[in-house]
Amino acid sequence: MNDYSKFDTTLVNDLKEPSSNSSINSDSSSKLSTLTPISKNISSFSDEDINDPNHLLSKMMQNIKLHEPAKNTHKRLVTSDEELTNKIAYHMKEILELIGEDPQREGLLDTPKRYAKAMLHYTKGYTDDLKQVINNALFESESDEDMIIVKNINFHSSCEHHLAPFFGTCSIGYIPNGKIIGLSKFARIVEVCSRRLQVQERLGRDILNIIMDALNPKFVVVTIEAEHMCMTARGVQKQGTKTITKVCESTFEDKQEKKSALNEFFVLYNSMK
């Protein structure tokens, strides 16, 4: 659990009440700083924080520690796109020779470079900044009872065992706990997590962790349905085989509540075309 998950929504609710004084007096300031652990990271509260809870949420966002997808990976060692492309292309040319091709024949002349550029696109998630993706997109929720579902977000990823594509759709459902996030951000989170070397099982968990970090929702479920080229184009070669994964977390203490939320998700999910 990180600091942000301890964020107490009463802080925002307190701030919604118009202050009798337009500027914050030292009493209210000290009251705020004792309310939540996260608030300790904010040295002062501005008028904007008081009047606009979303402004405070954005400010808090600066202090959140987000899970990085696929732990232990690092940022790209070479930062110039040109240098990266040339280095990958150099090795790709060798691979073409190794498989029995002539990299000098017309059709293959530019292939190493094309491949390098494509590879950098398939793995561009390594260069994305999750905080920037989420920043300024957190809003106060109007209801913490209702479920929000974003269904069938298309994604393309690369299997880390074979460097072969796997692709399909991801669906996310959550019940807020004081905060919601702009709907388009779900597609962005899926993009950052999938555009790197992955396994489907971890992809779902990465997406779920980031949503937990940013929103600390009462309930969240992430399902992924994907086709793996390493299954359909090699090995067992079973065309049309789909792999389905589901990860789910909740802050409900009652297991029954989690179960019925999951049930609600699948009923809604199946009823949506």
Ligand SMILES: [Zn+2]
């Ligand atoms: Zn594979």
